[in-house]
Amino acid sequence: MTHRLQRGIHFERNARPKPCYRLLLLDVPPHATSAKVAAAIDRTLRMLNELGKGQPRELQGQPAEHAAASKQQFRGLDYLIAYGRRFFDADIHDPPLTTAERPTYLAYLQRERAPFPALPWAAAPYDGEADIALQFTADNDAAVNCAAVEVWKLITDEALPLQTRAIFDGFGRRDGRGWLDFHDGVSNIESGQRLEAIEALADPPWMEGGTYMACLRLAIDLEAWRALSRAQQELSVGRDKLSGAALIAVHDDEQGNPTPIAAAPLGETPTPDEQADWRDPPQTIDPLLEAAHIHRANQSRASPAAPGALRIFRQGYDFLDEIGADGPRLGLHFVSFQRDLRIVQQLLHLTSWLGDSNFGGRSPDSTHDDATTRPFVSLVSGGFYAVPPREKPFPGATLFHSTE
Amino acid sequence: VKEPGDLQELDTDGAAAWSVRVKACVEAATAPLEKTTLFAPEVDGAASDAFPVADWLGFPARIASCIKRQQTVELLDEQTNRHGGRSLQEEYLEWRVVRDPESPGKIRRIEFTTELPEYWQVLAAREPDRTLGLIAEFAGEEQVPAEVAYGLLDPFADDATPDSRARAFGGRMLSLDSANPYSDGRRAICCMLQPSNTLEALTRLATIATTPRAIRDARSSQIRCLTCSEAIPLFAGAAQSGRASDPVLVERLGRLAFEGRRVALDDPVGIYIQDVEHTRLLTPDGSAVPREWFEFSRGSLGDDGRARYQRLVFEVPAEETFTISELVDVATERPLRYGGEAADLIRLALFVRTSEAPATVSHELVTLADPDKDCDGCADVRRRNAALRAKPGVPAA
Numbered sequence: 001m002t003h004r005l006q007r008g009i010h011f012e013r014n015a016r017p018k019p020c021y022r023l024l025l026l027d028v029p030p031h032a033t034s035a036k037v038a039a040a041i042d043r044t045l046r047m048l049n050e051l052g053k054g055q056p057r058e059l060q061g062q063p064a065e066h067a068a069a070s071k072q073q074f075r076g077l078d079y080l081i082a083y084g085r086r087f088f089d090a091d092i093h094d095p096p097l098t099t100a101e102r103p104t105y106l107a108y109l110q111r112e113r114a115p116f117p118a119l120p121w122a123a124a125p126y127d128g129e130a131d132i133a134l135q136f137t138a139d140n141d142a143a144v145n146c147a148a149v150e151v152w153k154l155i156t157d158e159a160l161p162l163q164t165r166a167i168f169d170g171f172g173r174r175d176g177r178g179w180l181d182f183h184d185g186v187s188n189i190e191s192g193q194r195l196e197a198i199e200a201l202a203d204p205p206w207m208e209g210g211t212y213m214a215c216l217r218l219a220i221d222l223e224a225w226r227a228l229s230r231a232q233q234e235l236s237v238g239r240d241k242l243s244g245a246a247l248i249a250v251h252d253d254e255q256g257n258p259t260p261i262a263a264a265p266l267g268e269t270p271t272p273d274e275q276a277d278w279r280d281p282p283q284t285i286d287p288l289l290e291a292a293h294i295h296r297a298n299q300s301r302a303s304p305a306a307p308g309a310l311r312i313f314r315q316g317y318d319f320l321d322e323i324g325a326d327g328p329r330l331g332l333h334f335v336s337f338q339r340d341l342r343i344v345q346q347l348l349h350l351t352s353w354l355g356d357s358n359f360g361g362r363s364p365d366s367t368h369d370d371a372t373t374r375p376f377v378s379l380v381s382g383g384f385y386a387v388p389p390r391e392k393p394f395p396g397a398t399l400f401h402s403t404e
Numbered sequence: 405v406k407e408p409g410d411l412q413e414l415d416t417d418g419a420a421a422w423s424v425r426v427k428a429c430v431e432a433a434t435a436p437l438e439k440t441t442l443f444a445p446e447v448d449g450a451a452s453d454a455f456p457v458a459d460w461l462g463f464p465a466r467i468a469s470c471i472k473r474q475q476t477v478e479l480l481d482e483q484t485n486r487h488g489g490r491s492l493q494e495e496y497l498e499w500r501v502v503r504d505p506e507s508p509g510k511i512r513r514i515e516f517t518t519e520l521p522e523y524w525q526v527l528a529a530r531e532p533d534r535t536l537g538l539i540a541e542f543a544g545e546e547q548v549p550a551e552v553a554y555g556l557l558d559p560f561a562d563d564a565t566p567d568s569r570a571r572a573f574g575g576r577m578l579s580l581d582s583a584n585p586y587s588d589g590r591r592a593i594c595c596m597l598q599p600s601n602t603l604e605a606l607t608r609l610a611t612i613a614t615t616p617r618a619i620r621d622a623r624s625s626q627i628r629c630l631t632c633s634e635a636i637p638l639f640a641g642a643a644q645s646g647r648a649s650d651p652v653l654v655e656r657l658g659r660l661a662f663e664g665r666r667v668a669l670d671d672p673v674g675i676y677i678q679d680v681e682h683t684r685l686l687t688p689d690g691s692a693v694p695r696e697w698f699e700f701s702r703g704s705l706g707d708d709g710r711a712r713y714q715r716l717v718f719e720v721p722a723e724e725t726f727t728i729s730e731l732v733d734v735a736t737e738r739p740l741r742y743g744g745e746a747a748d749l750i751r752l753a754l755f756v757r758t759s760e761a762p763a764t765v766s767h768e769l770v771t772l773a774d775p776d777k778d779c780d781g782c783a784d785v786r787r788r789n790a791a792l793r794a795k796p797g798v799p800a801a
Contacts, residue, residue: 104473107737112690117683192623193631203472271626285455285758287709300458301659303631306651307469308460342748345735346461349681350751 003195004209004389006080008137009337011194011313018076018137019172021317021333022144023215024151025130025165025383027086032161034097038400040160041132045081045394047154048134051147052077057154077138077147081395082213082385087131097131098399101204103212105341106386109379116348118358120378122219128381130165133215135335144169168217168381170317170333176244178318179220179330182237183244188314189304197304197311198337206398209389214312214344216334216382217319223327224376234260236361238281238292246281250288258288293360296353310343310353312336331380341384405444408523408674409703409714418530421566425526426673429603433611439768441666442607442614442657452760453708454670456753458649458656459678462497462516463748466646470782471789477742478799479785479792483590489744490589491580491598492788495649496606496675497752498596500589501743504727511728514743515542516716516750518675519595519702521578522603528573529566532559535573543592552586553577600644603673606754609650612642613657614667618767627767629662631655637773646781653754660758664765670755676703676712681749685731685740687724693731697721710755718746 010017028037047057054071062070086092088102108129109115134151136144148167155162178184189197202208225233230241238247240262249261266278284290302309314336321329338344349355358375388396405423407414414422430444468476480489481501490498497518504510528535532550540548550559557564557572577587578597585591599605617635618627632651635658636643643650660667677700685693697720703713720728731740733749740746793800 104736104738107735110734113692201469203468285452290455300652300656302458302652302655303633305631305633305645306655307465307646308458308648308652309655342735345684346681349684349735351679351681352459352751355681355683 003199004391005195005198005211006387006390006395008078008080008135009198009211009313009387010137010315011191011198011337013191015191017172017315017317018078018139019174020136020138020141020144021170021172021335022136022148023168023170023333024134024136024148025084025128025167026132026134026151027163027165028093028097028131029161029163030092031094032097033095034400036161037097038397040155040162041081041396042393043158043160044134044151044154044162045079047150048077048079048147051150052079056146057150073140074138074143074146077136077143079137079147080135080387082133082135082387083396083399084130084133084383084385086129087399093131100206100399103204103207103341103386105345106212106384107341109382109384115379115382117355118375119216119218119348119354120375122378122380125379126166126381128166128168128215128217128383130383132162133213133383133385135213141171166381168215168319168333170319170335172317178332179222180225180233180237182233182239182241184316184332189311193304193311194313196339198313198339200339206396207386207388210395211337211339211387212341212344213385213387214334214336214338214341214382215385217331217380218334219329219331219378219380221376221378222330224374231257231259232361234262235288235292236359238289238294238360240265245278246294247289247292248281248284250286288362290352291357291360291362293357296357296360297347299353304339310347312338312343312347331377337387344384406672408520408672409676409712410672410706411702413527413534414530418526421530422523422526425522426603429522429607430611430669432604433607437611437615440611440615441661441664442611443666443668452758454710454755454757456678456710457660457667457756458652459751459753460495460648460652461748462495462499462750462752463648463744464492464494465648466494466644466781467492467785469646470785475789477744479789480744480747481742482792483588492785493596493747494598494600494644494647495747495752496596496601497677497747497750498593498598498601499743499747500593509729509741511740511743513717513719514728514746515593516677516718516747517593517595517702518601518677518714518752520603520674521595521597521601524595525570525574525578528553528559528577529570532569539586539592539594542594543586545591548586551576552584601675605642606675607669608642609639609653610657610667610669610754610756612639613654614661616661616664616765616767617658617770618662619769619772627769629655629658630770630772634772638770644781649752657756660756662765662767663761665761666759668757670757672712674703674712674714676710676753676755677714677716678711678751678753680716680718680751684733684735684749686734688726688730688732712755716750 051074054074085106085108087097090096114120136147138144152164176183198211200207200210234241243265245263245265247260248263250258253259300309304311316332316334319333347353359377362373405426427444434440482489499514499516501511502513504512536548553576554572555576559569580597587594617630621628632654635654636645643654680698682693682695699717700713702715705711728740792798
């Protein structure tokens with residue numbers, strides 16, 4: 001399957017997202033000219049290309065055995081470059097960095113109010129909007145950390161018209177679970193259909209064959225989550241906590257509390273049909289089950305060829321910022337790639353999707369205002385980015401031609 | 405069979421005529437298809453509670469994929485029916501935009517409808533007084549003359565029959581060619597007119613989509629139900645790829661049929677407005693637009709908590725000093741300039757009921773159609789867009 005997507009989007013069959021993740025945000029300083037910024041990006045990406053081959057800039061000429069070690073260290077380092085809403089902001093950039101058309105839904109997240117109806121800002125949010133984002137993924141932490149620092153060193157050494165602004169980290173788990181202890185990402189799109197969900201149309205033309213990236217760094221109040229009973233957690237998620245099987249019914253126990261009933265767990269050698277049903281459970285019409293996260297986030301369970309299905313390809317990472325006296329600060333660095341940012345906006349605004357529920361479960365404006373409907377997810381930081389297709393000399397180079 | 409939106413505008417004979425019309429639609433659609441699992445609304449055996457088998461947004465996604473979003477919203481608001489926007493408002497939602505006559509860039513009101521033309525034809529045949537009253541109400545006029553809706557026929561004459569009234573109304577109000585300001589949006593919009601936004605088309609789509617189909621997956625060798633890309637080419641034009649509505653309906657209904665379930669369109673049959681994403685809109689002072697600025701009507705919130713509205717009027721209250729055109733969509737940071745941009749905020753749904761899935765289902769495999777490589781489904785859109793762009797004063801593509 002031919003495509004022009006940049007590396008670092010692990011959508012192809014049998015591809016697994018590399019477990020180590022960094023997102024480095026860069027800004028362009030005031031009054032930098034478009035031509036100089038283009039040259040700086042070109043220089044930076046060439047340096048990263050060399051780094052991926054195991055050739056750190058300052059270690060050129062090292063003995064062969066050390067070069068081999070460097071090569072091993074950086075093997076598999078992937079990076080992609082993306083352009084944020086700020087890049088197109090003529091109020092910030094004088095002269096403008098580009099006159100190319102801004103994609104319609106490449107917008108800032110609202111700062112003065114909740115960015116989405118059911119997703120508030122965290123108590124101390126910080127800015128995740130930048131001119132440029134560099135995503136690094138690799139099999140080891142050293143590779144992604146070094147890549148970010150090598151960018152800073154290059155900017156400093158060569159006085160490039162770029163400024164580092166922030167970095168976000170994340171890690172992947174091989175057991176397919178997240179901080180909530182449930183399986184996560186299992187109902188992602190079937191691999192053969194992912195490209196259709198990801199690849200952007202030519203609107204604007206410079207994005208044809210590229211994609212859009214949504215990054216939402218979501219803090220999870222683990223204490224609030226853990227205060228829920230297992231049944232309450234399962235009803236919020238829509239799956240059995242241990243087996244991962246989708247819930248298929250809800251019964252009331254003797255006290256009238258809803259008790260979820262899950263499908264049978266997968267056997268040792270499940271058929272593809274069984275795996276498909278497990279991943280993408282059949283229609284449910286129970287309103288309580290329909291309110292669960294797995295149904296809200298994927299209401300129609302249709303293929304990406306159905307525009308109304310609002311499908312996105314998720315490639316998120318967990319993070320742990322610290323553990324202090326008040327407990328851990330942790331969450332999910334949600335990353336999704338989609339053909340249009342409109343889809344993410346719709347997902348997070350539409351009622352009965354995620355527009356009226358912080359995560360899953362009944363909406364809080366119903367008659368059920370209890371622990372199961374109170375928010376435990378908030379947004380620490382985030383931004384939307386355009387990820388242009390591969391082109392020479394670098395992805396997005398066309399944007400700079402548009403200033404002429 | 406109930407009236408759409410659970411309205412009660414027809415008398416006993418009229419209600420019976422509506423029932424006949426619905427059943428006829430279902431029978432006409434199901435008759436050629438022995439294996440469809442779709443049944444008329446009241447049939448036993450599809451006994452679940454009603455639920456939205458699919459929901460989608462009212463913005464015509466296919467058009468935007470053909471000619472880009474900006475040109476799409478411009479084209480969709482074009483008034484002339486045959487070559488303009490109304491005929492491309494193909495997501496079971498149609499609208500008219502009321503602009504300030506002294507400042508056409510400013511939108512005063514947008515009116516949306518999902519009302520079925522077949523219902524309006526039965527209403528016009530049986531209740532001419534009520535029909536003319538509704539048209540006047542929607543046009544904001546005290547009354548309208550009968551010829552607006554019935555042409556040369558006097559609907560109150562002794563020799564006027566339901567059939568003659570239905571025929572006259574159909575020719576005058578339900579044709580894209582009729583150039584009637586009370587139906588084409590210049591003075592009012594009463595019901596949908598686009599040829600696939602009809603009960604007949606919807607029933608045909610639902611019927612063919614609920615005909616059980618399965619294929620053997622080329623990779624896994626397992627039997628599975630079809631995706632919309634695989635199914636729609638088999639449907640002989642009953643569904644259109646690229647739309648927000650049809651493909652998702654095709655896959656959802658197809659899945660129910662694949663599971664061996666019987667399916668019934670819920671009674672009352674209709675396409676219903678579920679909600680609007682009003683929180684995406686900000687006033688010039690940065691406040692969120694309240695939901696009350698959207699007036700839902702021609703339906704109700706059901707006992708099951710599900711909305712079943714068919715008409716939506718979006719208007720900034722008169723006491724405010726700004727218009728719709730000055731509201732900003734936070735998802736795009738752009739002001740609302742076209743009806744299609746507001747249609748993108750409106751969620752629609754089709755309700756069905758189903759039977760339990762049987763324990764075992766035997767699947768008959770189908771052969772997929774060869775994709776038509778010469779056609780991307782955009783030719784009609786490009787032609788209409790070119791016609792619009794050829795007009796004086798319209799920006800080029």
